[in-house]
Amino acid sequence: MTRSTLSTHARRTSPSAPASLSGVRLPRRAALAALLLPLAACAAEPEGDDPAAGAPSGGAADDGTLTVTDPWVKAAGEGMTAAFGTVRNGTGGDLVLTGARTDASAQVELHETSSDGSGGMSMQEKEGGFTLPAGGELILEPGGNHLMLMELTAPLLPGDEVELTLEFTDGTEHPFTATVKDFAGAQEHYEPEGSAGSGASDGGGEHAEHGGDE
Numbered sequence: 001m002t003r004s005t006l007s008t009h010a011r012r013t014s015p016s017a018p019a020s021l022s023g024v025r026l027p028r029r030a031a032l033a034a035l036l037l038p039l040a041a042c043a044a045e046p047e048g049d050d051p052a053a054g055a056p057s058g059g060a061a062d063d064g065t066l067t068v069t070d071p072w073v074k075a076a077g078e079g080m081t082a083a084f085g086t087v088r089n090g091t092g093g094d095l096v097l098t099g100a101r102t103d104a105s106a107q108v109e110l111h112e113t114s115s116d117g118s119g120g121m122s123m124q125e126k127e128g129g130f131t132l133p134a135g136g137e138l139i140l141e142p143g144g145n146h147l148m149l150m151e152l153t154a155p156l157l158p159g160d161e162v163e164l165t166l167e168f169t170d171g172t173e174h175p176f177t178a179t180v181k182d183f184a185g186a187q188e189h190y191e192p193e194g195s196a197g198s199g200a201s202d203g204g205g206e207h208a209e210h211g212g213d214e
Helices: 001-011 016-044
Strands: 068-076 080-089 094-104 104-116 119-124 130-132 138-139 147-152 163-169 171-181
Touching: 016 130, 068 163, 080 094, 080 163, 094 104, 130 138
Parallel strands: 068 171
Antiparallel strands: 068 080, 080 138, 080 147, 094 130, 094 163, 104 119, 104 147, 163 171
């Protein structure tokens, strides 16, 4: 074969080389794409169930916080009154509420209400405090459990706001603001030690009955 013939043969066959290489690259790219697609699909899927579907019902969600909803205080001119609301334990552990404080009164006690055995209701200090299980709640309401504000430092009039702080055995403290409201309701009475027997309402009684004093 002459030199001119070889050159012509080389020119004719060289264009087919890229086509052959191209034929090798395309399947590799396709295989890579086929591998990446299922991986992307897995990354897009959230692990486990929908968090919203797993939220507990009928109680506080485990969001790591304490909350007090609808807090309010019974209006009073002097003496004693009571604070109410719903305390929700959104932390991951049980808590025990053992006290509270406010500048609106010299002392705050945790009270529970029960039958006095003669058809009436009476209040007493809650020994050991109130236990709030994780995700649970404590309802403070007239005629039931409540915070008793004793020895008010100034009259509490409807529309006023009272700053209170809840205290727990583990050292946790939770401040909140309660609105003062006028209210008429149950007739539970409490006679603190050393009293002259005049008694005091938990805030559920007629405000006017005591001349604005609780």
